[in-house]
Amino acid sequence: MLSKQTIDIIKSTVPVLEVHGTTITKRFYQLLFTAHPELLHMFNHANQTKGRQQTALANAVYAAALHIDKLEMILPAVKQIAHKHRSLGVKAEHYPIVGQMLLTAIKDVLGDAATEEILGAWAEAYGIIANVFIETEAEMYKQAEQQNGGWADYRAFRVERKVRESDVITSFYLVPEDGGALPAFEPGQYVSVKVHIPGETYTHIRQYSLSGGPGKPYYRISVKREDEFPNRPGGKVSRYLHEQINQADVLWLSAPAGHFTLDRMDTRPVVLISGGVGLTPLVSMLSTLTESHSDRPVTFIHAAQNASVHALRSEVEELASRASQVSLYWCYDKPTEDDRAAQAFHKEGYIDLPWLQDVVPTKDASFYFCGPEPFMRMVFGLLKEWGVASEDIHYEFFGPSGSLEAAPETTAQPQETASAQG
Ligand SMILES: Cc1cc2nc3c(=O)[nH]c(=O)nc-3n(C[C@H](O)[C@H](O)[C@H](O)COP(=O)(O)OP(=O)(O)OC[C@H]3O[C@@H](n4cnc5c(N)ncnc54)[C@H](O)[C@@H]3O)c2cc1C
Numbered sequence: 001m002l003s004k005q006t007i008d009i010i011k012s013t014v015p016v017l018e019v020h021g022t023t024i025t026k027r028f029y030q031l032l033f034t035a036h037p038e039l040l041h042m043f044n045h046a047n048q049t050k051g052r053q054q055t056a057l058a059n060a061v062y063a064a065a066l067h068i069d070k071l072e073m074i075l076p077a078v079k080q081i082a083h084k085h086r087s088l089g090v091k092a093e094h095y096p097i098v099g100q101m102l103l104t105a106i107k108d109v110l111g112d113a114a115t116e117e118i119l120g121a122w123a124e125a126y127g128i129i130a131n132v133f134i135e136t137e138a139e140m141y142k143q144a145e146q147q148n149g150g151w152a153d154y155r156a157f158r159v160e161r162k163v164r165e166s167d168v169i170t171s172f173y174l175v176p177e178d179g180g181a182l183p184a185f186e187p188g189q190y191v192s193v194k195v196h197i198p199g200e201t202y203t204h205i206r207q208y209s210l211s212g213g214p215g216k217p218y219y220r221i222s223v224k225r226e227d228e229f230p231n232r233p234g235g236k237v238s239r240y241l242h243e244q245i246n247q248a249d250v251l252w253l254s255a256p257a258g259h260f261t262l263d264r265m266d267t268r269p270v271v272l273i274s275g276g277v278g279l280t281p282l283v284s285m286l287s288t289l290t291e292s293h294s295d296r297p298v299t300f301i302h303a304a305q306n307a308s309v310h311a312l313r314s315e316v317e318e319l320a321s322r323a324s325q326v327s328l329y330w331c332y333d334k335p336t337e338d339d340r341a342a343q344a345f346h347k348e349g350y351i352d353l354p355w356l357q358d359v360v361p362t363k364d365a366s367f368y369f370c371g372p373e374p375f376m377r378m379v380f381g382l383l384k385e386w387g388v389a390s391e392d393i394h395y396e397f398f399g400p401s402g403s404l405e406a407a408p409e410t411t412a413q414p415q416e417t418a419s420a421q422g
């Protein structure tokens with residue numbers, strides 16, 4: 001237990017540290033990667049460049065510090081982060097390294113203001129916070145390994161099939177190389193894929209949501225190719241998967257993880273809203289709902305630029321055709337003349353509130369959504385404006401987690417508007 005004096009010091013210094021939040025975490029990552037370059041195998045370099053990971057870490061540490069005398073308050077947030085840590089392979093022995101670098105970073109940035117007393121208090125607090133993570137993750141490692149067909153760390157999977165789903169999205173059907181069983185997963189969960197790209201110094205790990213329902217003899221991921229633009233490089237892993245990984249190649253996967261899952265005990269209507277490649281976890285949820293013969297009314301809304309980048313359309317239509325209580329809606333913000341002629345979509349432009357209220361039977365429903373961040377901010381804003389209860393709003397970021405309640409953390413890339421993109 002921390003003494004009252006230590007708790008008081010922590011609480012009084014949180015606002016000071018928050019002011020220097022990302023300066024401290026940026027310094028922290030410099031120190032970390034200089035002393036432990038091997039950790040560059042684990043961290044996402046693009047997230048570092050864009051500053052997203054620094055902000056996520058800073059926010060998490062300060063939230064934990066603020067609640068240091070009632071850590072149970074932050075347990076849901078800890079679990080969410082722990083899912084990602086477990087999926088990546090973060091281990092107990094990494095925590096002292098991170099703790100030491102964080103304290104050095106605080107000292108470097110605050111200078112003389114970081115007294116021995118303050119640093120001592122933070123060292124103690126970090127130890128307590130780290131233990132909560134270590135215990136939560138130990139339980140998750142155990143569960144991942146001990147479940148039927150489970151495994152620890154990474155397991156080799158063979159690409160059984162590679163299927164083009166749209167101009168930019170391709171699916172990979174993956175089966176365990178060892179021929180063993182596959183664990184069940186919750187619809188909405190993701191796997192981490194670790195790749196060794198020829199010519200690269202470090203391995204790269206990315207998360208991909210499982211885009212099919214559970215209970216199949218394979219896992220399927222559907223990956224959007226992140227193309228190069230004049231002002232930004234192409235995506236490392238997505239392009240490698242698209243361009244160099246083919247049938248019979250091997251990929252390394254950690255066991256399914258993630259908190260963005262369909263609540264199967266809930267019996268109320270469910271609304272699944274996706275933009276671009278954000279449809280993957282929602283297709284898994286839809287698949288589960290239809291295959292389990294649920295009688296919950298389901299509204300599935302997908303936004304894409306147009307039919308050329310609209311992935312998994314026929315599969316979703318086939319799923320819906322088996323269940324009369326499922327309604328599908330396609331929103332295209334850049335339909336082509338062919339799309340218009342074929343009446344390939346239900347709404348032109350972005351989703352708006354009058355339209356949403358028209359197609360969704362009730363706001364007393366569970367809403368799940370995923371897509372590019374500006375798209376998610378728009379959907380979140382509409383749901384709030386409609387008065388949907390906070391506990392009925394569930395979303396997943398395809399990058400470092402953040403909160404849609406807060407202002408955007410980074411400026412959008414030129415092509416990142418509320419558009420659903422591919
Ligand atoms: C829980 C979760 C589930 C996910 N599910 C899916 C899924 O089902 N399907 C899917 O396709 N993706 C999914 N993702 C996203 C996926 O993990 C990858 O982030 C995505 O494939 C891009 O990885 P990449 O290596 O191709 O791009 P990266 O190399 O990581 O680059 C990412 C983006 O940053 C830009 N960038 C890189 N460096 C810079 C720089 N220096 N300056 C400016 N911009 C830069 C790139 O152009 C690219 O657009 C998911 C992510 C999470 C967290």
Ligand code: HEM
Pocket residue numbers: 039042043044045047048053056057060061080081084085088090091094095096098129130133399400401
């Ligand atoms: C108490 C200590 C820690 C806190 C508060 C913390 C917090 C976070 C947060 C908030 C995220 C983003 C989660 C998300 O996107 O959903 C994250 C991701 C991550 N963490 Fe931690 N973390 C801690 C310790 C560690 C340790 C010890 C390691 C191992 C060296 C580690 C490695 C990572 C990695 C590799 C990611 C993913 C980064 C990326 O994708 O860019 N973390 N952590």
